[in-house]
Amino acid sequence: MKILRTVTLMAALAAAAAGASAQSPLTASKVFVEAPRQVFPLLDRNARLDMIDYFENGMTNTTANAMQGQSAVTAISPLSLSVKMTDSSSYELDLLPTAKGDTLVMLISTVATPAPDSKISIRSSDWRTDMTASAFTRPTLDQWLTDKGRDNKVEVEAFVPFLLISYSYDPSSAVLKLTNKTRQFLSSDIYETVAPYLLGEKSYRWNGKKFTPLK
Numbered sequence: 001m002k003i004l005r006t007v008t009l010m011a012a013l014a015a016a017a018a019g020a021s022a023q024s025p026l027t028a029s030k031v032f033v034e035a036p037r038q039v040f041p042l043l044d045r046n047a048r049l050d051m052i053d054y055f056e057n058g059m060t061n062t063t064a065n066a067m068q069g070q071s072a073v074t075a076i077s078p079l080s081l082s083v084k085m086t087d088s089s090s091y092e093l094d095l096l097p098t099a100k101g102d103t104l105v106m107l108i109s110t111v112a113t114p115a116p117d118s119k120i121s122i123r124s125s126d127w128r129t130d131m132t133a134s135a136f137t138r139p140t141l142d143q144w145l146t147d148k149g150r151d152n153k154v155e156v157e158a159f160v161p162f163l164l165i166s167y168s169y170d171p172s173s174a175v176l177k178l179t180n181k182t183r184q185f186l187s188s189d190i191y192e193t194v195a196p197y198l199l200g201e202k203s204y205r206w207n208g209k210k211f212t213p214l215k
Contacts, residue, residue: 026103026125028081028093036127039107042066042085051083052076079171088112094169096122096135099208104131108167115184118167136176136211139202144180149197156197159190163198174206175214 032040033048040048042065054061055073062070067086074090075082083091092108103125110118122135141156144163149156164181179201183191204211 025078026095027078028095029076031095031105031125032081032083032093039127040083040085040091042069043071047071077171080169092167092169094171095125096206097208104135106169108169110166113164113185115164115181116166117164117181118178120167134210136204139178139213144199144202146197146199149194152197156194159194160186160198176204176206176211178202178204 029052033045033052035048037044043051043063044066047063047065050061051063051071051073053059054063055076060072062072065071065085069086071086072084073081074084079095081093083093085091089109089111092110094106094108096104096106098104105123105125105127107121107123108118109121110116120132120136120138121130122132123130141160141163142150142153145153145156160182164185166179166181167176168179169176180198182198183195186194203214205214
């Protein structure tokens, strides 16, 4: 009977430990490490672990990536993680709590072209389901126009072939900020012509289901 009680106790402790592990909070670091290789093709899992260790221990070491360049984690919080992937590209990973009680993962990738230009992807926490279309709508050129810009849309379209927009997210306020970086791409004389027609930034707030524009 004593052996049976011991075995039963060990089983109970193991089950409790497993339950505690299963209930451990999801963090940006964990999501970054466990992301499929196709999400971060330049970094294998061990490289990502090294990068987190370096940052958390206050070290400035960088990690070699698959392109023979150097990558580094530049910021970590429970809900957010930033990576300098190459000299001209970076990633920001953010966790988005939902109204249903689960968590989505937002990945902002930014490339200098030469001005910063970002793309956004929002997926389930296991990376399997793409939720971007239902969670965020990228603003069109019309939505970047001021009142004067709407009156001079033809001129804007003639001078601005495309917009370069950088994204950043603040987990504390749940606000996604889009900043117009087109100024760094256009020549100064052209930009001065169209500057009164274009908004400098737009902001959206995460409401647990999707990003909604702030007035």
